[in-house]
Amino acid sequence: MPAVETQSIMRAVAILDCFSADQPELGVREIARQLHLSTSTVGRLLITLRSAGILSQDPTTRRYVMGPKILQWSSIYLSRLDLANEAAPALAELHRLTSETVSVYMLDRGERVCIARIESPERVRVVVRVGERMPLHAGSAGKALLAFMPSEALAQILGKPLERMTPNTIVNRKTLTQELETVRKCGYAISHGERFQDALGLAAPIFNADGKVIAALNVAGPVMRFDDAAVAKYAPKIIRLANQVSQALGYVSSPE
Template sequence: MDKTGRVQSVDRVVQILKCFTEKRPELKLTEIADELGLNKSTVHGLINTLKYHGLIDQDEDTQRYRLGIYLMRLGDLVASSIDIIGIARPFIVYLCNQVEETVHLGRLDDLEVIYIDKVESTQSMRISSARGARNPAYCTGVGKAMLAYLDEKKLNQILPEKWEGFTPTTITEKQKLLKELEKVKESGFAFDFEEKDIGLTCVAAPIFDYAGKANYAISVSGPSIRMTDEKIELTKVLLKKATMEISQKIGYRG
């Protein structure tokens, strides 16, 4: 144990696990040893211990190492223990106070959005909604903010070719929506310009978790007459800051 109270062997185990990245999901023993500046016998002993506990796997043919299945269980435990509503609440309250419009925290459930929290505007003309309410994801800003980051193959599987239109501006065709979602990924923001309800405009941005998935998003919604270009630009700045801070609090490192 050093002066900081850290145990050297545990430090080395953590360093071994951190060697694996998206770009380098599999590594040879020599690659790990060289990266950490340790001799192969030391690294081999630590890796064998990690293998025993399911934290490291080894390909029998290539002899390369990769992260173990048990880490997925630990990741699921972390994800289930995160109180996204509690973490996001101060941010959506602040957003509501700054823009004076209704703010929602949404979760994606297949092709629907579930509103899991909200803070309503105090203005006399405002958007009224209920926690637990659902809306189609394809015609809401908060829904599109999450759909855009789904795996492309999965998105193509779950989207029908056509669907119901609620207003004249609702996107009702798969290919048009896919193009719209590409724009969302490019800009980081999703919009609903009266696509679900006439007179309602919405700006939304995704929240990313530790795995880089956008399972949650925040939207700011208000009467179109009040959602001017100036207010939309202010909302985008505040939304980007809020969603990034929330993402970091739940483990996002992008």
């Protein structure tokens, strides 16, 4: 990125930092004085921020306030924060039960992103990072999300090339579609080394108050410890824990 563009971005961030609970409204000169910049420079940046919806301007006083885009961004952040908080007890219990790496993945723009995790204390373990983004077709958490997505959104994702992450990644659409049907029937997804080779993953979906799948609760470990017998043992437990998180978010399951 050119140095001029970087400087403009940093100055725009500095302008936003001028606003606070004590100073919710600011004029061009006030901001220029705080940042030791010319009023013309600040004015140009304010116009750009206003056109993007990041700031709004009072037509009478000509002073600036935070705009609707800030609310949109904050709602995204808060939704993740709420989900992570509500999922924390279930995450801790799943970790206590399995002693493997457990995580919560949130659906985000056609991918899944890790928003919370507790790593296994074992030396050999599956390692994931908070903030790490992964494709939906590879891994148990991704399949738990895909299986319960609206058909239109699912078709859009399956219409794109499916990247092979490991030799076991399912990249055939027909095979993956059949796998997702199995996930819907049993309520959980399994991955045999589809995202991390020599690892087995188990995941169950989390729904919001509108009944939409928004996240997945996941546990994964090396196959030498976490095998098909572990899946049979922990599948009912991960479904129960994921349901607890869904209910905490306001989800009410439909009667069977």
